[in-house]
Amino acid sequence: MPTNEQILDALQKVFDPELGRNIVELGMVRALSIKENGEVSFTLALTIPGCPMKNQMERDARMALMALPGVNEVIVTFGAMTEVEKKAVFAKGMPELPKLNKFNRVEKVIAVMSGKGGVGKTSITAILACALAHSGKKVGILDADITGPSIPRLFGLPAGGLRSSDQGILPAVTKLGIKVVSINLLVPTEDAAVIWRGPMITGTIQQFWRDVLWGKLDVLLVDLPPGTSDAALTVMQTLPVNGVLLVSTPQELAGMVVRKADSMIKQMKVPVLAVVENMSYFTCPDCGKAHELFGPSHIEELARSVETQTWIQLAIDPKLAALADAGKIEAYSSSNITELIQKTEI
Numbered sequence: 001m002p003t004n005e006q007i008l009d010a011l012q013k014v015f016d017p018e019l020g021r022n023i024v025e026l027g028m029v030r031a032l033s034i035k036e037n038g039e040v041s042f043t044l045a046l047t048i049p050g051c052p053m054k055n056q057m058e059r060d061a062r063m064a065l066m067a068l069p070g071v072n073e074v075i076v077t078f079g080a081m082t083e084v085e086k087k088a089v090f091a092k093g094m095p096e097l098p099k100l101n102k103f104n105r106v107e108k109v110i111a112v113m114s115g116k117g118g119v120g121k122t123s124i125t126a127i128l129a130c131a132l133a134h135s136g137k138k139v140g141i142l143d144a145d146i147t148g149p150s151i152p153r154l155f156g157l158p159a160g161g162l163r164s165s166d167q168g169i170l171p172a173v174t175k176l177g178i179k180v181v182s183i184n185l186l187v188p189t190e191d192a193a194v195i196w197r198g199p200m201i202t203g204t205i206q207q208f209w210r211d212v213l214w215g216k217l218d219v220l221l222v223d224l225p226p227g228t229s230d231a232a233l234t235v236m237q238t239l240p241v242n243g244v245l246l247v248s249t250p251q252e253l254a255g256m257v258v259r260k261a262d263s264m265i266k267q268m269k270v271p272v273l274a275v276v277e278n279m280s281y282f283t284c285p286d287c288g289k290a291h292e293l294f295g296p297s298h299i300e301e302l303a304r305s306v307e308t309q310t311w312i313q314l315a316i317d318p319k320l321a322a323l324a325d326a327g328k329i330e331a332y333s334s335s336n337i338t339e340l341i342q343k344t345e346i
């Protein structure tokens, strides 16, 4: 039969992903009881009753406890912290930022985010990086999409392209001189699947920030996976993000989920620099007319709802998809992206 101490020890390995601290330290574990028959039960006091991370924490706690000899069953009930308790938790602040490699100097970190998948974050990150590089800026891309990395493919960078040096991991460099770090550059083949749990994703992103020899960069763009996942939270919590670009498509649903992402950004106190509505329209090559294939735009309304004055629209452009697929994204240019850079002063 495990002791109270052993149970609490095991629960110290369970983290609140939003706060980056373990649930014991946060005072979330209450009414712990251990029965003779190996049944362990406790109440998990949440900071927010509907916390989207509660199921993950429950799962992690269950796994941590079931691994202990003598534990046969784990019962977790959810409770809520009082206002005073919550204040005390938040007053402790966020965990300290990991220190950047001493050889690095990164002026600006911009994260590219969306609520929904497949809206064009990676494409926009890539063409924005190219436009910045063309204007003489020193640019890096940190591919924070650990389980679905696609940045290297757009630039035609082969798998296994990262090298190491005494000073840190050396990024791959594109033809335009953009420094790229992605898990796809570490795995032996591009198709090797990366199936990792949250803490490993978090650790990898922190390493991509801390242990990579980025050198001097004017802008580091961070390509995020869709939604408010572990990766997105890690980036917002542990990287000094100066601003976020929110990508959406005209579908109302995409707008709704983008607002969800916005609420996370607000909690992290990072400004939304602009909303980019991708695939807004398609200009017919024959008649020259713009057709709103995914329905009418909601961009102005969306920009208002996430409290930014700045938005741009991008057309559906088969040339963009073709160049991306061919690994030749650096040959693509878009006047709207230039407009985005001017408007946001990235």
Ligand SMILES: Nc1ncnc2c1ncn2[C@@H]1O[C@H](COP(=O)(O)OP(=O)(O)OP(=O)(O)O)[C@@H](O)[C@H]1O
Binding pocket: 114, 116, 117, 118, 119, 120, 121, 122, 123, 124, 145, 148, 150, 224, 225, 226, 278, 279, 314, 315, 316, 317, 318, 320, 321, 322, 324, 325
């Ligand atoms: N404006 C566009 N015109 C034509 N095709 C586009 C456009 N934007 C993106 N695409 C295509 O749509 C697909 C999805 O784009 P992309 O991978 O950039 O989205 P994503 O938001 O990064 O996706 P994920 O959420 O999976 O990371 C790609 O095949 C890309 O080439």
Ligand SMILES: [Mg+2]
Binding pocket: 121, 122, 123, 145, 150, 223, 224, 225
């Ligand atoms: Mg992507």
